[in-house]
Amino acid sequence: MPHSSSRRHQVPDVKNQVEIQVGLVGDAQVGKTSLMVKYVQNIFDEEYTQTLGVNFLKRKINLRSTDIVFSLMDLGGQREFINMLPLASVGSSAIIFLFDLTRPETLDSVKEWYRQVYGLNNLAIPILVGTKYDLFIDMDKEYQKQISNTVLEYANVMNAPIIFSSTAKSINIQKIFKVALSKIFNLTLTIPEITRTGDPLLIYKKFGNQDRKSSKITTSSSQSSSSPASVSVSPRKSKSTITSS
Amino acid sequence: MTPNDRSTFIKRSSENLLSESSLQPPQKRYSIDLTNDSSFLTRSNSAPQSRIKLSRSPSPVRLSRRRHPYQFTKSDISLTPIKGNNDIIDLPLLKIHTKHTSIDNGLPSPINSPHKKVNNEQSCLIINNFAELTLLPTPTNEACHQIFKIPEIVDKILMNLYLMEVQQVNDIERTSSNRNGTIDSTSRVSSTTENSQQLAAANVITQRRGTLHNCAMVNKLWNELSMKYLLRNLTFKDSDKLMNFMINSKTIYEGTKNQTNYPRSMTLYKLNRFNTEDLSIGFGCNDTTQDNIHFNNLQSLQFYICPNLLPMDSWFKEFKNLKKLSLPGNKRIDDKFMIEISLHLENLEHLDLRACYNITDVGVVSIASRCKKLKLINLGRHKNGQAITDVSLVALSKYTHVETVGVAGCHITDSGLWEFTKNNGDNVKRLSLNNCKGLTNMSIPYLVSYNYLPKLVVLEIRDIDHLTNVKPLIKYKLWKKAQNSPLLIESCNRITKLLSFEEEKMKKKRALASLREMQQWINEDDI
Structure with a gap:
């Protein structure tokens, strides 16, 4: 026989593909694009570049039998781009609300951002991220305390995990997305929380949890039979499903 | 521009045109009815606007000097008094008729956007130009255009028509065969729907009698060429029509002796009572030298x-x-026929012999060994399945690179299928x-899980009672989908149920595995 059977290999297992769209919103110059670029390409650039419309980057994380793909949608912070908000929010499983820790007014406008996003997508997990922690740390202790308290209030209202981060100094960057993933799929995260004022806060355990019991890790058979193409893991998010590619 | 100027303009522009018209004093206003619904100048309060419009009109000198396309003659213009809405004075209505008024009601006036009118006129001209090309004599146009008498041009036209119809x-045919990858009824590789659509398409052409058919009825030249x-x-x-054609075939083909006219495809449909003897009688005789019709060009016989x-x-x-021979459901076809015909079918690509119960391995082997270019073979059957065995399958795989194989209802066993895929698995698409009934878990599941059939697109496994292990099939299907070459598995109720159950199970398992991995990942330490 001309064909050697040795070249035949068993068909490999197909990798599961988990696609998660995450939107980044917040005022201008709080560091949305920086955070995204830092997370995807691990580059930090001091120069400010205004985002025109929406920036889009993907990061793929290869696990043994699963690929996690984070699609990051970064919306320009200027008011004129508000009409592009649906791009960043509709279809996103998590929305990261960023504010500048050194500029309290940016935290104030998170209210408005949240209101807008909630109108478009009330299923996405909100995550409250304070940026430029490296500059914040040098500021007045009283100011730090005040800000921390306000942020905590916001987080309570939004039911959003709090993360203080610094793109320049690479503080809590990876954790933002790990927290997002754990909230989306209701996974148990065991990273210790950081709650002391003045430290880069990381408070996630009591926020952003899904209320419904059915949204446990296990996939209920009724769901999977309704959509045989993809086993939906979390009923709260329509988009975050595990599909095999 | 004062009302005075305006009146002088009207006066001047119409002085050499109007003779009997009683020009009104300057205080009086004129209504020039240029188009049907022109509101222009009919109301006193629109006067200022109309003045501006008037100022754009061509100079009266030019009007008088040479014949302008829009120029009107004396007789075309009449003044009729109209009732002004608010005015006590009756205003005359100026009506202008030119030779263009027949084209459209409004006078192509330079005041009322002349461009539009010109365009209109041009399009009329174009239509008029093409109107001269009428082929059939019309009451107005007695003879057809000259170009329809030039054989070369007519031939080109007809050739394009022919190509379009083909x-x-x-x-x-293509869309139908692509869409329903294959079969609906239990034993066919090219589905009945496909065939019915093919036939429907053919019928469309024959029933509508096609454009070519109509062309043949124009005149002698056209008839000859079409x-x-x-x-x-x-x-x-x-x-009846076939008989008619056969009887007349002598005269038909006599006139056109050159080879290109011999048929390229021949399709007979639903001739239940017709048999081969009728055919030989119809076409004259058994004496081949006097045959009226020849099949040197024949590519498709169905x-x-x-x-x-x-x-x-x-x-x-x-x-x-x-290239294509389709004789489905033929009762008379047997091995002897196949052996004889296979001697001549060196270019055959497509052979449809489904439900030809009298064909056995002998016939298939003779075809397989001689038709090296064979791409499709369908031997599907309900009766007499034991006549086709692994021998046929192995012969096909050894001598040909066949891509589509239909052996529904035949006595194929696992070892035969293994041998077939070993030799020819790389080419098989359907x-x-x-x-x-001879197939078990020992062939298909292993063949797919080791990708012995890399090009497979459609797999039909209905009613294979001993097939129970479908997990590899699902795994393979998912893998193929990930490779962007999806596989269609056609199966019966039992196997479909098994497949979907297994698919569900596998997906659930993998989703859980993913979640476990993700949980592990998020709890890992970062850099």
């Missing part, structure tokens, strides 16, 4: 629902170019194994 049929193309593809659904009809022996030697 294209149409091919398109329908017959050339009409005779290339023969489709008959009616034995007899549908003609159980008693076989191609005549005398035709075989002319089948050098035959495989129909419906109702092959």
